[in-house]
Amino acid sequence: MAKGAAKSRRKAKAKPPLPVEQPSSTPRLPAGRHGLPREFIAQNQRERIITALVDTVAERGYNNTTVANITKAASVSRRTFYEHFADKEACFLAAYEMVADHIRDSMQAAAGAFEEWPQKVRAALATMLHFLAGEPALARLCMIEPVAAGGEVAARHRVSIQGFVEILKAGRPEHSGERPLPEATEETLVGGIVSLIAMEINAGRAEKLEKLLPDLVELTLAPYLGAEAAARLSRSS
Amino acid sequence: MSDDGAPAEEERFLTAYDEIAAELCDRVRRAYDVPGSWHDRIWAAGWAAMRFLQEDPARARFFVVEVHGAGSCAQAHRDRILQGFAELLDAGRAMLEDPASVSRCTAEIIAGAIHGTLLTKIQNGCVDRGEDFLPELVYMATMPYLGPRAAEDELLVQPLR
Numbered sequence: 403m404a405k406g407a408a409k410s411r412r413k414a415k416a417k418p419p420l421p422v423e424q425p426s427s428t429p430r431l432p433a434g435r436h437g438l439p440r441e442f443i444a445q446n447q448r449e450r451i452i453t454a455l456v457d458t459v460a461e462r463g464y465n466n467t468t469v470a471n472i473t474k475a476a477s478v479s480r481r482t483f484y485e486h487f488a489d490k491e492a493c494f495l496a497a498y499e500m501v502a503d504h505i506r507d508s509m510q511a512a513a514g515a516f517e518e519w520p521q522k523v524r525a526a527l528a529t530m531l532h533f534l535a536g537e538p539a540l541a542r543l544c545m546i547e548p549v550a551a552g553g554e555v556a557a558r559h560r561v562s563i564q565g566f567v568e569i570l571k572a573g574r575p576e577h578s579g580e581r582p583l584p585e586a587t588e589e590t591l592v593g594g595i596v597s598l599i600a601m602e603i604n605a606g607r608a609e610k611l612e613k614l615l616p617d618l619v620e621l622t623l624a625p626y627l628g629a630e631a632a633a634r635l636s637r638s639s
Numbered sequence: 640m641s642d643d644g645a646p647a648e649e650e651r652f653l654t655a656y657d658e659i660a661a662e663l664c665d666r667v668r669r670a671y672d673v674p675g676s677w678h679d680r681i682w683a684a685g686w687a688a689m690r691f692l693q694e695d696p697a698r699a700r701f702f703v704v705e706v707h708g709a710g711s712c713a714q715a716h717r718d719r720i721l722q723g724f725a726e727l728l729d730a731g732r733a734m735l736e737d738p739a740s741v742s743r744c745t746a747e748i749i750a751g752a753i754h755g756t757l758l759t760k761i762q763n764g765c766v767d768r769g770e771d772f773l774p775e776l777v778y779m780a781t782m783p784y785l786g787p788r789a790a791e792d793e794l795l796v797q798p799l800r
Contacts, residue, residue, distance in 0.1 A: 465710070549707040617742050617748065625787050
């Protein structure tokens with residue numbers, strides 16, 4: 403496991419549920435004939451490889467990570483790696499999808515607990531920040547590395563971000579201005595949120611992400627509700 | 640290795656990146672530093688940045704898109720540039736009755752939002768139509784300081800061709 407990632411995890415106060423099995427709970431398979439079903443072995447190996455990728459990417463960055471780095475960290479052979487994934491990008495996409503799906507489901511569940519749109523937005527943002535703050539290695543994996551990786555990974559990331567754009571678009575009926583909001587309002591807001599989170603992670607402040615919540619809520623709600631209402635809601639608990 | 644620990648390949652990238660950044664920042668700063676209201680100066684800075692990006696699409700792609708894949712030092716350099724632009728936006732707090740009612744973080748979010756929009760536009764090859772989306776960026780930049788209603792007036796500004 404990457405030292406940085408391990409240290410970050412120790413510091414985390416409240417750990418949200420994990421979408422990826424962590425090394426401590428993913429036992430190494432005993433050598434030789436162990437009598438375990440092939441399907442279980444395959445699943446165990448796949449999770450080990452994904453876990454190894456998460457830690458290796460956290461330590462080296464996506465572009466500097468090689469398949470050899472991953473197989474070494476996972477203690478699996480190159481052949482085993484290629485039985486599960488076509489290449490590094492496919493492995494990264496599998497890890498990314500697990501994390502992104504978990505964040506999306508958590509945000510939707512948090513938003514679903516409220517009737518009013520502003521509270522839905524606040525709950526969704528709070529849930530995302532809480533998860534990312536508790537899991538700095540996964541935060542880097544899903545907020546920094548996809549843009550660095552480019553190609554299909556970056557494209558998948560853009561699709562994933564669209565999920566939050568849709569939550570925001572549901573707030574358009576709340577807008578009481580004389581003119582309709584610009585078409586790109588939601589994309590711009592989400593771009594700003596993602597960018598600020600990425601800056602904080604790059605600066606080594608992933609664990610403090612939850613402190614951004616009031617500012618993010620205020621800026622996000624202001625175009626729809628007006629400055630005063632947005633400020634008031636951003637400070638509500 | 641560079642002073643900030645970047646490997647040789649990244650160091651070469653950073654040298655080129657910093658040269659472009661210096662020119663862009665100089666042009667934006669000169670546009671912003673003219674007499675006038677903060678609001679007018681933000682427009683001037685926005686135009687200066689947009690023209691810079693449109694002049695040379697390959698340079699724009701290198702500066703805005705490729706920096707993301709150039710390593711952690713490059714991203715730290717990019718973040719410093721964004722902090723510089725956030726300074727210009729944060730000066731908008733002087734427009735407010737209570738400047739403390741808006742945090743510095745707001746300017747950083749807006750700078751990031753603008754950067755994110757430009758990233759998408761350049762990736763999609765749309766930066767040559769920057770005149771069309773600049774009013775939306777200025778709306779976003781001024782909204783926390785002028786208020787959403789006043790900022791909506793920016794959307795009525797006709798593109799200059």
